Amino acid sequence: MPVEHGLSFRKLKREVNGRILDLATELGFEESSSEATAFCECERPDCLQRIQLTLVEFQWALTPGCWLVAADHARPSTEHVIQRRGTYAVVRPALTPETSS
Numbered sequence: 001m002p003v004e005h006g007l008s009f010r011k012l013k014r015e016v017n018g019r020i021l022d023l024a025t026e027l028g029f030e031e032s033s034s035e036a037t038a039f040c041e042c043e044r045p046d047c048l049q050r051i052q053l054t055l056v057e058f059q060w061a062l063t064p065g066c067w068l069v070a071a072d073h074a075r076p077s078t079e080h081v082i083q084r085r086g087t088y089a090v091v092r093p094a095l096t097p098e099t100s101s
Contacts (some may be wrong), residue, residue: 010067013041017068021058029055040088042073049073051088061090 017038024036036058040049049070053061061068066082071089074081079091 009045010041010043013039014062014067017041017058018062021055021062024055024058038068040070040073041067042069043075044073047073053085053088057085061088063090066090066092 020036020038024034029036034055035052036055038051038053038058038061040047040051047070051068051070058068067079067090069089069091071084071087074084074089074091078094080094082090082092084090
């Protein structure tokens with residue numbers, strides 16, 4: 001799969017997750033105790049795995065430049081795992097010679 005194709009799926013899933021978080025906030029859910037369901041933001045176009053996390057964790061996972069993925073969808077060969085917690089991981093793309101210049 002071309003990188004651009006995988007990235008477009010990631011961006012779409014990020015938009016959906018951002019909207020889920022916005023709605024939870026608009027509806028007045030408590031950040032510290034409420035949980036929400038997010039979609040795995042891995043590159044696989046067929047992945048619709050759901051991840052349960054608190055709103056505080058959700059906000060942190062949506063940090064720009066990072067991706068929220070199911071724990072077993074993290075790809076150490078191309079991503080750095082920033083945090084792994086139970087069923088999910090927050091990853092950042094690894095720098096390659098092409099991207100570090």
